[in-house]
Amino acid sequence: MNKKIVTIALGAALSLSASAALADTLEDVQAKGYLQCGVTPSTPGFASPDENNNWSGIDVDYCRAMAAAIFDDPEAVRFTPLTSKERFTALSSGEIDVLSRTTTWTMSRDTNLGISFTGVMFYDGQGFMVPKDLGVNSALELSDAAVCIESGTTTELNAADYFATNGMNYNPVVFEDQDEVVKAYDDGRCDVFTTDSSALAAERFSLADPDAHKILPQIISKEPLGPSVRQGDDLWFNISRWVYFALLEAEEYGVNQANVDEMLGSENPSVRRLLGVEGEFGSYVGLPGDWAYRVIKHVGNYADVYERNVTPIGIERAGSLNDLWTRGGLQYSPPIR
Amino acid sequence: MAKSQEQLHERRSLSSLIYDPQFRSYAFQILLLLVLVGFGWWIVQNTVTNLQAQNKTTGFDFLSNTAGFDIGFSLVPYSRESTYLEVFYVGILNTLLVAITGIVLATLLGFVLGIARLSSNWIIARLATIYIEIIRNIPLLLQLFFWYFAVLKSMPSVRSSLELVGGAVFLNNRGLYLPNPNANSAFLWVQIAIALVLVGGFFLQRWSIRRVELTGERFPYIPVFLVLLIVVPTVTWFVSGAEWNITYPELNRFNFQGGIQLPPEFVALLFGLVIYTAAFIGETVRAGIVSVSSGQTEAAQSLGLKNNDRLNLVVIPQAMRVIVPPLTSQYLNLTKNSSLAVAIGYPDIVNVFMGTALNQSGKAIEVIFMTMMVYLTLSLLTSMIMNWYNARIALTER
Structure with missing residues (x-):
């Protein structure tokens, strides 16, 4: 009988260690029904809550865009305010699914902390x-x-x-x-x-x-600020990266929150691919075909996000690094094709 | 038939084994040990697997890497080129500084409070009670914030600093600035003189105690010692040249430079820790004194002992036996509470090592392990010293 208990205990230990190591973030997020997103406690323009605990900011909108792509619901996201010190531990321990917290992309963080940066939401210094x-x-x-x-x-x-x-x-x-x-x-x-x-x-x-x-x-x-995810989950990394690119791609082809439904009828193949009318790009990242349509419908394109959050705090976009590459900035998305 | 008998025998021996208390106690202890070892093995295994899955490196090699950040207050030379190991040392020293200073001051204030609470003077006793009841019932973190922001808000800015002691000492919202006596030959002799007086004081005390034991005559060794402690170094200083070589704090464009600087973070943390812990020590001291039955005092009085002797020879030695064990706990609490420094920006070990160094290096497990070891070592050392002291003052039982 004693032997049995030991066997059970060891067996349980083995199965636990196996489940902890092989985590599929997209599956986990879909199972719990919301995205857990790490943000700053309060930085106007990037992430700050109002009196009713409604969060706003460019980092917040990025998380809403991810939630929109996964759940077709920009509210299916919960925010965890983190200090600079807590943020990486919170991400690597699995407390949050994505870190979108004015975090500078550096080599040591990208390679040695067990996290991967997926894009640059804001070029800062x-x-x-x-x-x-x-x-x-x-x-x-x-x-x-x-x-x-x-x-x-x-x-x-x-x-x-x-x-x-x-x-x-x-x-x-x-x-x-x-x-x-x-x-x-x-x-x-x-x-x-x-x-x-x-x-x-x-x-x-x-x-x-x-x-x-x-x-x-x-x-x-140089402070390239962007979202990051845990290393070792390529699908989740791709979702995070391509949600960011979709924001830029939409702006480049003139698709915004106001005209996205009209644009579904567009003749432009790039727009048709972005909105899922042509091709099955959504399935490449484990999402439905209209993933980018959802993002633009609920959150808007990069320009919508910028004007809603960053323009009010008095940082001009025109002529800055954060302008689209077509206007001389650094915001550039690889083509969706 | 023979077989079943054998089986029966075997079963009996098995069941008798289960009913054997000695076997049972060992079996369960071994079982518990196995479960614990298994659990520990699982935690370590899981951590290693997860770290590997995230492509994280482990080990203590990072300690020799350049830290790359600066620390505002350090007892040893430190710059951005220093290594993480040096950050570790700076953190330990800053923690020790505030812990040791805090323990000394909290003990003094605590004893005063404990005795004041027992004072026959109504006002003093009530004031001590009010102090203790207010201070020990407010969380320490809130008190630290109060002291830090109260200190900061109430102090003048750098350019309108308070000048004290004829322009040698300055007080502003960046801290307290004191003149720094630089080591020159005169100060070496003064230091030697102070050391000699301290050693002399020790022998003076032993001699005067023996004199009391042998002849019954008293020698006022404490006042004599204090006078010597002031007179001898001063005379030495004059004899060795009466040379001043002191750096005074001077205002440059932004801040005071030179001299000794105590940042407000240190002052606030020290204030908070001392005032908070002293309230608990006060209660410990009161408990110790009250525990000495009034019969002892009366007996001492009837023997004709003076007030001071009654306190020093009868009450305090017996009270100390009750005071020291809980006092040790308070010392441990103070040391551990100093980790709240992180909230008000004092660069103790939690702030600079477990905070900044952890974040910049990403070695969470190693850094937290080292920090826990520091507190464990400090606490065990404190306990050891206090236990030794406790054994020394314990009632010798015959």
Whole structure:
């Protein structure tokens, strides 16, 4: 009898270890009926909840687009606010299905953390904000300044690189939470607040007196911000990547949220392939043929998403890196064919 | 027939084995051990499989990689070129700094509070009660936020710093700035003098105790020691040249440079930990003193012992036996609670190593394991020291 218990225990252990290792994310997500998406706790334009806990932002809309592609329902998504420190562990432990949290695509993260980046939703760069009354006009004048930084970010590393390269000293004051960083800067704990320049623009409006602060002209780093998924699940990786491409492809061929139903009758083969009228591209990523139609119908194309979320925080798209490649930007999608 | 008899015999021996208490106790312990080992094996196996599935590397090699980030407050030289191992050391030292300073100050404040609560002065006793009841019933994290943002909000900005001690000490919302006495030859002699006085004080105490035992005459060794501690180093300093070589904090474009700087994160964390833990230590001390029966005090009085002697020779030695074990727990709590530093940005080990270093290197399991080992080691060391002290002051039973 004793032997039996041991056998059962070991057998159970073996079967458990087998099931944990071979996870199929799409199946799991479909089974539970919603997508679990990791976002920032509060960065206007990227992800922030309103009073009724309705999330909005470009990162949020990306998750809604994925939910639309999988469930034909942009509300079939639950958001997990994560600090910079928690985000990768949350993704690799399976707590979330996709991480869409102003996360910079770097080599070490893409190769060594067990995650894969699937696209660049927003091309950003790190900047500095200072109170106007300091009289600083360039980041090169910041020697010996106290600098407020969020911990566990590329920002922290870039700042160290920048000050070392330019032979300047600085005093890093590091917090876990972006809100605390902003509060400490507003209270005068630091002379400088540094983070991605888009976030600087957004956070400036949360300061007590936005007009008393300015953003310095220097951009000291490349910050391609994009969604990421766990490594080792190629189907899920493809879904994540092609939902992003569908947003761009739709914009390029003039398909937007308002005219998507009209466009179903389009003669343009590229549009017909995108919307699933021609071909069976959906089945390649384990989804129905109208996967991209659902995304555009519920969420819109990249321009819709940008104008809804990023334009209101005062970051122009025209002429920036985030414009479509046809207008000189970097947003480019491989063809759907 | 013979066969069935054999079977019967065998069954009997099997059943008698089950009813044998010795066999039973061993069997169940072995079974439990097997289940535990199996469970542990499953966890390790599962972790390894999952890490491999995600293409993650494991091991401690990352410790020799360049960390690439800076730390705002460090007791040893540190720069962005330092390795993760050095981040680990910086974190441990910062944790030790706040834990040790905190333990010393919390003990002092706690003893004052405990005695104050027993004071016959109504106001003092009530104030101590109010303090303890308020402080120990509010979560420590909230208190830390209160101290940090209260300290930060109430302090002037850098350019309108408070000047104290004739412009040698500055206080602002970036911290407390003190002059730094640099080591030169004069200070070496002063340090030697202080060391000599400390050693001398130890022998003075032993001599005066023996003198009391032999002759009954008392020697006021504590005041004498304190006077020596001030006079001898001062005289040494004058004799060795009376040379000042002190760096004063100076305001440059953004901040004060030079001198000793205590960041507000450290001050707030220390305040929070000391004030919180002192409330618990106060109650421990009160419990210890109350546990000494009033008969002991009365007996000491009837022997004609003075107030001080009654306290030092009769009450405190007996109270300490009750105080020390729970006091150890409070020391452990303080050390472990210092990990809340992460909330207000003090670079302790949880903040810089388990936070930033973990995130930048991605070695979650290794980093968390090392951090847990640090706290375990610190706690066991504290326990060991306190147990040794406890054994020393324990009532010698005859």
